[in-house]
């Protein structure tokens with residue numbers, strides 16, 4: 001039995017700091033996706049919301065909030081939270097209902113309105129919450145973890161500050177013409193290297209900001225899709241894996257890794273296992289990918305992902321970048337959308353936005369950032385507390 | 396002015412004195428180590444133990460990576476005024492086979508460090524609050 005479902009429609013609200021209610025962004029993305037799919041809202045039988053934790057109760061029950069805003073229709077509803085991976089979890093919930101025959105048409109929606117500055121823990125004293133304690137006891141921020149990974153690449157693989165800056169330069173050129181991107185500016189190497197050091201070795205322009213935004217996909221059964229489209233994009237693999245004990249790479253927001261004292265380290269470490277699961281489901285491999293959208297929370301983290309999704313072996317990411325393989329026009333462009341470097345992060349919408357980009361690319365609708373002849377693409381992302389997130393699309 | 400009373404910023408996570416150490420736990424069945432302390436249910440999926448012993452972890456380790464911070468982080472961190480850059484390191488403990496984060500001792504910059512370098516555990520002030528100096532574990536390069 002095919003595990004494919006169709007992406008019949010995609011829609012986004014542009015990323016930015018618009019200062020409006022997240023529901024307004026979400027409704028815009030939903031209506032665009034429904035229009036793109038050629039489907040009426042009342043034909044949606046399942047609403048899969050990705051939760052935002054920064055917008056009060058309506059955000060906690062995002063699926064129902066959007067269903068109400070679009071007009072109660074009696075559709076079934078669920079809301080997922082998996083931090084940055086919430087969108088993929090929402091997609092997986094919708095896919096499961098469709099593949100089981102319980103749903104024909106599902107709407108997956110994530111939207112966020114974000115505060116300024118560093119993402120900080122929720123208020124109040126919480127001595128049993130590692131996410132609170134890491135700030136209190138160590139001043140350990142999210143960029144701390146990104147900086148640890150970046151410095152590790154420098155000391156072990158010989159990555160340079162110029163490599164990290166080059167990722168930002170590349171992505172800023174990719175996203176320059178993307179109508180949904182927040183930052184539309186072509187950065188130069190000098191500008192990136194001239195920006196303030198935040199968490200050494202990472203600079204201000206190499207660390208992703210937080211943004212408002214919304215993204216929506218309409219998923220349907222392949223059978224249903226045939227009535228509306230001659231050649232729909234397919235979701236061929238979705239990964240929402242957790243780590244396998246012992247997970248020995250330090251992960252946000254933890255103080256420590258698991259101990260490998262009594263159980264040997266698994267053959268595939270967590271971040272490698274995320275894409276591996278999606279490849280296995282889809283029955284394809286990294287060599288089949290035309291493009292990838294990966295989570296560049298920092299410019300240096302993009303290099304880790306090249307290796308984690310199998311585009312190259314460990315230690316070879318810098319060469320891939322320097323050779324131009326991951327630049328538009330290269331062998332396998334990474335973040336043709338511009339990535340988080342051009343968007344900033346809208347947590348519950350971001351994993352869905354990655355899929356929107358794959359769909360536009362596979363349909364040949366990506367304009368100046370089009371990857372020529374794109375046939376297959378993969379997204380990769382990871383949410384706090386052990387949430388893998390990867391969606392593999394084919395046409 | 397009288398010196399502040401000194402108290403640990405968190406109870407039960409580390410010992411003090413001349414040779415301070417982190418306090419973890421070890422599963423009595425599968426022997427897996429945990430830090431912070433795990434005392435409820437063993438996280439090894441092949442072990443159902445609910446019995447743990449308190450153990451002092453190795454005081455020395457090697458640097459896995461490190462990051463120096465040039466901006467004041469948000470609350471609940473209590474930063475000194477004026478703000479001073481600080482470095483955080485991830486340190487591998489060879490015996491327990493795990494990596495633990497901690498600030499580096501005051502004044503240690505990223506340029507002093509390299510992955511693979513040996514460090515030892517120390518206890519230093521982290522912030523002042525309610526007329527008390529609060530301390531926490533930190534890592535310090537071992538004298539070569």
Ligand SMILES: [Zn+2]
Nearest residue numbers: 422425437442
């Ligand atoms: Zn055990």
